[in-house]
Amino acid sequence: GIQVEQSPPDLILQEGANSTLRCNFSDSVNNLQWFHQNPWGQLINLFYIPSGTKQNGRLSATTVATERYSLLYISSSQTTDSGVYFCAVGEGTYKYIFGTGTRLKVLA
Amino acid sequence: EPEVTQTPSHQVTQMGQEVILRCVPISNHLYFYWYRQILGQKVEFLVSFYNNEISEKSEIFDDQFSVERPDGSNFTLKIRSTKLEDSAMYFCASSPGGYTGSYEQYFGPGTRLTVT
Numbered sequence: 001g002i003q004v005e006q007s008p009p010d011l012i013l014q015e016g017a018n019s020t021l022r023c024n025f026s027d028s029v030n031n032l033q034w035f036h037q038n039p040w041g042q043l044i045n046l047f048y049i050p051s052g053t054k055q056n057g058r059l060s061a062t063t064v065a066t067e068r069y070s071l072l073y074i075s076s077s078q079t080t081d082s083g084v085y086f087c088a089v090g091e092g093t094y095k096y097i098f099g100t101g102t103r104l105k106v107l108a
Numbered sequence: 109e110p111e112v113t114q115t116p117s118h119q120v121t122q123m124g125q126e127v128i129l130r131c132v133p134i135s136n137h138l139y140f141y142w143y144r145q146i147l148g149q150k151v152e153f154l155v156s157f158y159n160n161e162i163s164e165k166s167e168i169f170d171d172q173f174s175v176e177r178p179d180g181s182n183f184t185l186k187i188r189s190t191k192l193e194d195s196a197m198y199f200c201a202s203s204p205g206g207y208t209g210s211y212e213q214y215f216g217p218g219t220r221l222t223v224t
Contacts, residue, residue: 030211031211031212033212033213035215041145041197041217041218041220042215042217042218043151043199043215043218045212045214045215048210048212086150086151088151088213090211092164093139093163093205093211094139094141094156094158094163094164095141095153095156095164095166096141096143096153096213097153098143098150098151098152098153099150100150101150
């Protein structure tokens, strides 16, 4: 099956700093999403981005499917950005394989 | 904005008991999924369901698990005889599929299952 690796595993930032999270996957995929898991455990959908670039406020994401990676950019980080960020890639039509996540802590 | 809902938000049960976790997917979505997340670990796929039958299931989804769409709105996960290691957060998800061609998955808020 597809392997999904995320880096870095842990990240500590000062409020206002920028960061880039990376997701590498081992095979071609048709679906890819980024999620933020908040302290209550909820998975918040950030981007559905099987290819190309999208932006939503301070967040943006780029997926280069031919090179099997996706990047999530967080600019001007805030304490509310803290949590775990997961990349999930579609294996076939019927399931997502999640990465192990990047745990982000933003300090005030 | 439509959303996936799950009940209960938290369930505590004794080992060996049966539990049913309930989900209401987004209306008009055709694909339904269950995932679980053991505390501190990554999210793992359990099962997908389409056209009233299981499309795919993982090794985790053994004979103690079953899924059902009892009516036009609910989607349930049943665990027949719970074990301590079933303690986890269980997420339901749905995706449109069909003519939209989109398999973007929309996740519910989760049910935290604690087996004692």
